[in-house]
Amino acid sequence: MSCSYYAPQRLEELLAILAEKKEKAKVLAGGTDLVIALQEGNLDYDYIVALHKIPELKGISMSGDTIVIGAMTTHTEVERSSLINANALLLAQAAASVGSPQIRNAGTLGGNICNASPAADTVPALIALDAYVKIVSKGSEREMPLEDLFLGMGKTKLGCDEVIKEISFKALPDGAGSIFVKLARRNALAISRISVAAIVASNEYVTDCRIAMGAVAPNPFRVRGAEQAWLGRTVTADNLDICVEAAFQEISATLGQRASAIYKKRAGKALIRRALSIASGQM
Ligand SMILES: Cc1cc2nc3c(=O)[nH]c(=O)nc-3n(C[C@H](O)[C@H](O)[C@H](O)COP(=O)(O)OP(=O)(O)OC[C@H]3O[C@@H](n4cnc5c(N)ncnc54)[C@H](O)[C@@H]3O)c2cc1C
Known part of the structure; x- marks a missing residue:
């Protein structure tokens, strides 16, 4: 398979590419799921559109009691964020449990969500937090509860010209306890059972x-x-x-x-x- 590669520098540019190429294009975040699928020959796209240069998709911030995480934020960034550790400990724990340090450095929250695996570690934590996802495409923006995004294993309600821009949720109130735990095989890279x-x-x-x-x-x-x-x-x-x-x-x-x-x-x-x-x- 051969395909063209784009690495837009702004969100607007990304959305214009997706609007034009539609189902022929696939977005690439950290690549820890997608590159394997491409190598296995399971997917066939004419255009790969990388998200890593787009500043609008990055960062963790808090406004009032709402925390907003850009879709391209890596698991390592979530795990180490003092804001997340102080206000949503279970999400820091979930991010810390993903794969290995290399996978956590490359893999992103947006990729973990959009891969729609039953065993995606950050997703139960985000669903418990009543998280919302902001979905954008050229000229439009919509928000939905994360729990409603999924349509089964590997499937979401995202259109081919849409991306998740950010994930948001309310900080846990003082005194609330939270935890993420997983059972997995005895293996440093174990996927949750x-x-x-x-x-x-x-x-x-x-x-x-x-x-x-x-x-x-x-x-x-x-x-x-x-x-x-x-x-x-x-x-x-x-x-x-x-x-x-x-x-x-x-x-x-x-x-x-x-x-x-x-x-x-x-x-x-x-x-x-x-x-x-x-x-x-x-x-
Ligand atoms: C060895 C190994 C161990 C792993 N261990 C774990 C584990 O313990 N727990 C776990 O949960 N996962 C694990 N994973 C899976 C993977 O690392 C995570 O799911 C990771 O978060 C995927 O993110 P990514 O940025 O690499 O996504 P990518 O591989 O780049 O993309 C994944 C999918 O999401 C889409 N996508 C990405 N970002 C967006 C966006 N913003 N908007 C719309 N679509 C988007 C892509 O088009 C693609 O379909 C493991 C993977 C490997 C290879």
Whole structure:
């Protein structure tokens, strides 16, 4: 396969190229997923359009209580950001768990999202944070909850002339606990077999409970029944158990009868218990 390579320097230039070339063009971020797919001959594009020179796609900032991360921000930058560590610890942990240092230096948040893998580590953390994505194309801009972006494994609602510009979410309130945990094979570059992102805030009662899971369904998702099971109740081990049991029922229904289901149900339950215990300060 041979194709032409573009490296636009401004967002406007990128969007003009995508509007003209449409489905013949593919955007390249850090390349850690895309280059492998291209090498395997799974994709056929006439134009590769690199995003790395575009300043509008980079950086981490905070305005009021909203944090905005450019799609081209790398996992290393997220992992090391004092803003993210102070206001969304689970996202820093998720970014830190991606692959190896080389992969984290090259791989970006936007690429992790748009690759739409069930096991994308930053996605459960971002879904737990109620993150939104800003999607841009020539002459238009729209925003949607990240959770609504996915259409199954490897598929998103992005049009061929659209890119994610940035991801935004509210900083966690003072006192909220959060964590990202993943189970993977014993291998430094292991892809998640199951992951859990959890946020718990409480006074005497649980005032906020958010749980997202990765690698148990075609795309990461919120375990909303379990969240509701703990909300408004006291932060006790008994009520944590009720929440964990509700989560177990939800992931069991999602996993169905597939071969890995028995392992994933049990391991998922244990991982959720661990995540909620830590996020709620019981461990
Ligand atoms: C050895 C190895 C280990 C890995 N380990 C992990 C791991 O532990 N956890 C994990 O989650 N992932 C892992 N990955 C997968 C990969 O590194 C991540 O998904 C990474 O974040 C992808 O980002 P990227 O910038 O390299 O994307 P690219 O490969 O450049 O692009 C990926 C896809 O997203 C599209 N895209 C990229 N940016 C945008 C944008 N702004 N708008 C629209 N479309 C866009 C591209 O067109 C392409 O379809 C691993 C990969 C390798 C090779």
